[in-house]
Amino acid sequence: MNGVHDVGGMQDFGPIKPEANEPVFHASWEGRVLAMNLAIAAWGKINIDNRRSVRELIPPAEQLAMSYYEKWYAGLVMNLIGVSMVTGAEVESGMPVPGSPKLTPPLTAARVPVFWSNGSPKIRSVPATANFRVGQRVRARNINPLTHTRLPRYARGKFGVVEKAHGIFVFPDTNAQGLGERPQYLYSVRFAARELWGDQARTKDTVYIDMWDDYLESV
Amino acid sequence: MIPPERTGGRCRSEGILANDESNPLDRRRFLKTAATGTAAVAVPGATHAEDHHDHQDVPSDPALRVKALESLLVEKGLVDRPALDALVDTFEHKIGPRNGARVVAKAWSDPAYKHRLLADANKAIAEFGYTGQQGEHMVVVENSPTVHHMVVCTLCSCYPWPTLGLPPVWYKSAAYRSRVVIDPRGVLNEFGLEIPDDVEVRVWDSTAEIRYLVLPERPPGTEGMSEEALAAMVTRDSMIGTAKVLPPGQRVMP
Numbered sequence: 001m002n003g004v005h006d007v008g009g010m011q012d013f014g015p016i017k018p019e020a021n022e023p024v025f026h027a028s029w030e031g032r033v034l035a036m037n038l039a040i041a042a043w044g045k046i047n048i049d050n051r052r053s054v055r056e057l058i059p060p061a062e063q064l065a066m067s068y069y070e071k072w073y074a075g076l077v078m079n080l081i082g083v084s085m086v087t088g089a090e091v092e093s094g095m096p097v098p099g100s101p102k103l104t105p106p107l108t109a110a111r112v113p114v115f116w117s118n119g120s121p122k123i124r125s126v127p128a129t130a131n132f133r134v135g136q137r138v139r140a141r142n143i144n145p146l147t148h149t150r151l152p153r154y155a156r157g158k159f160g161v162v163e164k165a166h167g168i169f170v171f172p173d174t175n176a177q178g179l180g181e182r183p184q185y186l187y188s189v190r191f192a193a194r195e196l197w198g199d200q201a202r203t204k205d206t207v208y209i210d211m212w213d214d215y216l217e218s219v
Numbered sequence: 220m221i222p223p224e225r226t227g228g229r230c231r232s233e234g235i236l237a238n239d240e241s242n243p244l245d246r247r248r249f250l251k252t253a254a255t256g257t258a259a260v261a262v263p264g265a266t267h268a269e270d271h272h273d274h275q276d277v278p279s280d281p282a283l284r285v286k287a288l289e290s291l292l293v294e295k296g297l298v299d300r301p302a303l304d305a306l307v308d309t310f311e312h313k314i315g316p317r318n319g320a321r322v323v324a325k326a327w328s329d330p331a332y333k334h335r336l337l338a339d340a341n342k343a344i345a346e347f348g349y350t351g352q353q354g355e356h357m358v359v360v361e362n363s364p365t366v367h368h369m370v371v372c373t374l375c376s377c378y379p380w381p382t383l384g385l386p387p388v389w390y391k392s393a394a395y396r397s398r399v400v401i402d403p404r405g406v407l408n409e410f411g412l413e414i415p416d417d418v419e420v421r422v423w424d425s426t427a428e429i430r431y432l433v434l435p436e437r438p439p440g441t442e443g444m445s446e447e448a449l450a451a452m453v454t455r456d457s458m459i460g461t462a463k464v465l466p467p468g469q470r471v472m473p
Contacts, residue, residue: 008373008424010397016409018389018456024311026388029285034385035306036289038352039298048428052375068376068391070281077288085297094287096295103296112305116313117348119355122428150426152373154400166356166429186427193420197401204419207400210427 001146002153004060009154009197030069037076042107042115046079048122049176053148054078122170124183131213132187136162138216140189140209148176151215155207159219160191163208171212184213315384316455318349319432322382323458324450326359327437337361340432344382354381354430360423361434362460367414368433369407369460371399372425379430383458390459400424410461433458438466 007013025031040046055063055075063071080086090096107115132138142157143149150172169186189211193201292298322344326333336343340357344350357379360368372378373396378386389395399406403420407413414420423431435457441449444467456462 006374007393007397009401010393011401013392013394013397016389016392016394016398016406018410019387022387024315024385027282029282031307031310032285032289032303034310035303036292036298038306039302040292043297055375064393068388073281073285073288086291086295090291091288094291096291100295102294105296105299105302107302108299109301109305112302112309116306116309116351119351119353121355123356150374152424152426154373166427169427186429188429201401202404202416202420204417205403205421206419207422207424209424210429212427
């Protein structure tokens with residue numbers, strides 16, 4: 001979706017404000033929100049693309065006004081309700097519906113180190129055809145889906161060159177919608193800054209963007 | 220091994236999207252949802268605090284809302300509280316830019332390691348044990364006298380957690396994410412860095428699950444320094460690409 005999360009190329013957000021000696025979290029609830037997102041992911045019902053796509057649906061003005069972890073909180077609630085792990089009424093009351101069974105969480109403290117170090121790899125060992133080769137000139141497709149995509153607006157329709165093939169990866173556009181992982185080749189594509197931004201960009205400068213097979217067309 | 224995340228239940232996002240288009244009320248409700256966390260919009264027929272005041276209001280303070288959600292998830296057996304504690308401890312104490320700095324210092328000190336790091340960053344970083352969430356697919360890019368690399372995620376906040384820790388607020392800000400692709404040199408100027416015209420500025424937009432770490436240039440005047448001393452000089456921003464590692468004795472930019 002052409003949402004406000006897709007900010008690449010905008011110019012009016014003001015100065016960048018680094019914070020000296022920034023803490024990992026600015027309030028302890030932020031750490032709890034992030035931890036809950038990961039602990040819930042251990043159930044295998046909500047994937048990273050589900051999480052991103054739901055946060056992107058927060059209306060633009062609110063999305064820009066909310067803090068980072070407020071968005072993660074809102075997204076987590078939406079995801080939990082979306083897969084029926086909780087109900088809206090439960091979130092409102094803070095209590096389980098009477099009579100609901102108590103489950104056993106898959107992620108215990110003892111399992112955290114393994115859960116952490118294994119990560120959640122998105123590379124897949126399934127057959128797939130690479131439709132593009134390294135060095136090939138390509139164009140990013142001009143697509144405007146109403147659903148989740150990781151093809152940023154600023155690159156659509158632009159010409160680039162395949163720099164590297166990363167391997168076969170889960171395709172977020174379908175994975176976010178519950179339409180399957182549809183694993184396919186992922187490439188690093190080099191774009192000249194001038195191709196993206198015109199003559200105001202320096203001749204030498206470049207932007208490298210990771211793109212799946214379905215985002216590209218041959219020229 | 221945790222099984223790959225498969226999509227179990229279908230996310231309600233499509234439903235929300237469809238409602239958004241046809242019914243502005245649902246969009247407003249979503250807004251309310253985001254603000255209060257009640258999320259009633261996603262549940263057909265669910266009551267909402269806005270409409271019915273006959274039940275407990277959701278607290279407006281995020282700390283209280285998050286605490287309430289955690290209690291609910293613990294009560295339902297969906298999360299284990301000590302596991303959350305262990306995850307927070309990991310975020311705060313086990314990951315961070317000191318890890319990445321050790322990788323950089325080793326690459327500066329050991330040409331064979333640097334070769335391995337640039338050829339297969341996953342394996343080379345795993346030699347230190349810095350593997351895991353948001354570092355599953357690492358690529359290291361090397362700054363040189365002809366190329367200056369910098370990393371961004373224009374769509375969200377992708378960042379190599381095991382080596383750099385959680386991203387700073389500015390990295391996640393719209394200001395950085397929007398401008399770094401269109402005006403990287405302007406952004407670098409804000410960080411106090413001037414890159415000569417004949418040097419290519421190469422921006423990496425982390426749109427997929429590949430996570431990028433910049434290997435900064437080793438500064439002059441560091442010959443013979445130990446890996447430990449070198450690691451102490453390597454800053455977080457130099458591994459994002461918004462700073463250089465300064466020679467010994469030079470003040471770090473504020």
